[in-house]
Amino acid sequence: MGNIFEPQCTPSLLGPDDNEGSLKAKYELGMFPKRLGQGQFSKAYECSSRDSHEEAYALKVFFQDADAADHAKNELRVLRVLGHHPRIIRVVECDREEPFPLRLVLELCRGGQLFDRIKERGRYDEQDACAVTRQILEAVAFMHGRGVMHRDLKPENILLVSEDNDIDIKVCDFGIAKVADRGFMPRSTSFLGSDYYLAPEMIRQEEYGPEVDVWAAGVSTYAVLSGTLPFMGEGGDLRQTYEKIVERDLKFDGEAWEDKSELAMDFVSQMLLVQRDKRPNAATALHHPWLVHCGLDEDTVQPQVPFRSQRPLIAGPQLSMGSPPSVICSTRQAPYMLPQRTGDEAPASFPSVRTDMIARKISAPAVLNGSQRVGTSIV
Numbered sequence: 288m289g290n291i292f293e294p295q296c297t298p299s300l301l302g303p304d305d306n307e308g309s310l311k312a313k314y315e316l317g318m319f320p321k322r323l324g325q326g327q328f329s330k331a332y333e334c335s336s337r338d339s340h341e342e343a344y345a346l347k348v349f350f351q352d353a354d355a356a357d358h359a360k361n362e363l364r365v366l367r368v369l370g371h372h373p374r375i376i377r378v379v380e381c382d383r384e385e386p387f388p389l390r391l392v393l394e395l396c397r398g399g400q401l402f403d404r405i406k407e408r409g410r411y412d413e414q415d416a417c418a419v420t421r422q423i424l425e426a427v428a429f430m431h432g433r434g435v436m437h438r439d440l441k442p443e444n445i446l447l448v449s450e451d452n453d454i455d456i457k458v459c460d461f462g463i464a465k466v467a468d469r470g471f472m473p474r475s476t477s478f479l480g481s482d483y484y485l486a487p488e489m490i491r492q493e494e495y496g497p498e499v500d501v502w503a504a505g506v507s508t509y510a511v512l513s514g515t516l517p518f519m520g521e522g523g524d525l526r527q528t529y530e531k532i533v534e535r536d537l538k539f540d541g542e543a544w545e546d547k548s549e550l551a552m553d554f555v556s557q558m559l560l561v562q563r564d565k566r567p568n569a570a571t572a573l574h575h576p577w578l579v580h581c582g583l584d585e586d587t588v589q590p591q592v593p594f595r596s597q598r599p600l601i602a603g604p605q606l607s608m609g610s611p612p613s614v615i616c617s618t619r620q621a622p623y624m625l626p627q628r629t630g631d632e633a634p635a636s637f638p639s640v641r642t643d644m645i646a647r648k649i650s651a652p653a654v655l656n657g658s659q660r661v662g663t664s665i666v
């Protein structure tokens with residue numbers, strides 16, 4: 288899992304010990320703090336409560352720069368709006384908020400990133416992939432219900448609760464999440480996210496909403512099932528990657544897909560519909576027959592369970608367990624049949640390095656046109 292132990296350094300990871308309520312007064316890290324993981328803006332360590340040594344937590348320490356401070360502030364705000372959900376990391380406490388919170392005490396996930404677990408396992412079998420996907424979507428449906436879009440869903444930001452269970456997850460890292468005003472759904476035009484997981488509407492730099500999380504969950508499901516990414520330019524080339532996304536160059540190639548069901552591929556295909564009004568929302572996607580029935584004996588599955596969307600989901604015939612998926616979906620131009628497995632092209636491999644969040648120092652159309660990076664703040 289890549290956990291390492293490092294000596295305590297100054298200034299203390301827990302911050303100043305200047306009053307009774309300080310994190311340092313309430314928590315301890317031990318002589319050699321165990322590092323749980325690292326992201327682009329923070330490192331996380333295991334800590335325990337001084338009151339009860341049994342209670343272990345994660346201490347997320349943000350880096351000391353303005354970007355990290357923005358992420359810290361935003362994450363804390365969003366986590367507070369979200370409240371508690373079993374599939375979303377819970378904030379227990381934070382540093383003094385002035386000038387900004389530099390440390391968050393979070394509930395602990397000992398199992399590390401889903402990214403590392405996929406790499407360890409190569410890929411998940413369908414039943415386990417289905418269980419993980421279901422939980423991701425439960426978290427996404429919940430946050431969308433609370434008016435929050437995550438915008439950086441990816442296996443690096445999905446944590447395994449324990450070291451010896453491959454399925455139980457929690458979504459973390461709300462650093463670039465956006466909260467809508469009460470009663471509204473969040474919308475934005477900011478170019479934020481992580482390259483391989485960006486939805487086409489984001490790359491086209493259109494106004495977008497929570498549908499981008501459904502797309503990213505679809506990319507993550509593809510990764511869990513196959514150990515590869517659906518859209519990746521040669522050698523990670525950004526321009527090619529973006530082209531593949533906007534053209535929805537989706538293939539189910541290679542050995543990994545040979546033992547996967549048509550239903551699994553259908554699920555991924557629907558999550559990755561270019562037209563966002565056709566893409567299911569998270570709550571609807573939970574009713575897809577793959578998620579409803581995976582792991583059940585085929586003989587016990589009732590064929591009449593329909594996959595119904597509040598919005599139209601597919602342009603073609605409604606799916607049911609009885610019929611093999613023959614899904615027609617739409618690109619910006621004409622509807623076309625979903626690409627089937629062809630097996631004649633090597634699939635993109637799972638990147639060996641984590642995908643950076645690109646708080647967008649770049650404009651997508653600019654990349655497609657071969658020009659320069661620009662800055663964007665979290666809005």
Ligand SMILES: Nc1ncnc2c1ncn2[C@@H]1O[C@H](COP(=O)(O)OP(=O)(O)O)[C@@H](O)[C@H]1O
Pocket residue numbers: 323324325326327328329330331345347358376393394395396397399400443444446459460461462
């Ligand atoms: N609650 C937690 N339990 C265990 N590990 C955590 C926890 N929160 C964060 N981490 C580890 O720290 C990494 C970085 O945290 P993350 O929230 O993704 O912040 P960043 O914005 O820096 O990417 C995570 O990918 C994970 O490895």
Ligand SMILES: [Mg+2]
Pocket residue numbers: 326327443444460
């Ligand atoms: Mg992260």
